[in-house]
Amino acid sequence: MFPLNAVLFPGVSVPLHVFEDRYRALVHHLLRVDDPTERVFGSVGIREGYEVGDHGAQSLYRVGCKVLLTEVEAQADGSFDVVAVGLDRIELERLDTSGPFPVGHVVDRPEVPSPVGEPVLEAARATFSAYRAALAGIRADPYSGSLPRDPSYLSWTLAAVAPLPMPERQSLLEAEDAGERLILVTDLLRSELRAMNVIPSLPATEVARTRWSPN
Template structure:
């Protein structure tokens, strides 16, 4: 297991710099696996705490992703730069930290392949297009290229490239299927657009909910 201060999604690649001893040990373990398709590890987002240090994460979200290690670059100082891609969702039932690296007892969460109504897909695409247009003037384009046509991959793409607060990103990961996820991301993007009309920041909704102090 490799807990992170980030919510990851299936189908999305993530680059990581690995420098802590326990996660370097994890990479060494994965590289000893001859079959690249079996170089798998899990990640869940850290609800409270930090990625590094003896005290580290104090509270973890239970739903995360299983990732496949795809690229590794070993550095002279013993650290690694790696790339991993999300495969599927997992539920963390128990985390064991007594070994060389964290090990999780997990349950694979099945993907729901129910048909997504066309109007839900179109609403999500249109809302993200409007959000993308506004975002370009603040922080640049959040997505390179065109939106995918497949509803499931579209739902993961919108979730991944939208700068939302951690809790809302976790909600998107925990949504039961693509239709629920697209409806939710559409609602969240609309709320962001409304807030960005008042406060030009990312994510605007998080700033709008923060108590303001003149000090």
């Protein structure tokens, strides 16, 4: 289990720099798994505390994500630069830290499939397009290419790229279905746009990080 000061989403890739002993031990453990498709770990967000140190994470969110290790680059100092991609949601029941790396006891938390109305999809796409336009000339475009057509993929994509504080990102992860998530992310982006109209020089919340460390 990798507790992070970040929220990971299904279908979204994330780079991580792994340098702390317990997480290096977990990477070594995963690399001993013969089938690369089985090199899976879990991640939950840190509600209170820090990624680094024996007493860093004081409180964890319960809903997180199952993650697949896809790329590993070992460094001379024993650390790793890795890339992982989110799979499915999980719920953490308890965390065992007695071994060489944290072990989470989890249950699956699958998303409830449900139809999403076209007005919800159109509102989400239009609001994100307006947000991208408002950012032009201020900072880099948060997303490149065309948005996914599938409602579930669209909801996870917008959740991942929206520049929101961690509690709001966690609420997007915990939304029960794609429709609920799209309505929520649309409302959050509209609030962000209203804040930018008051303070136009920067987005109201600057939380995007180009590289995350699970330490």
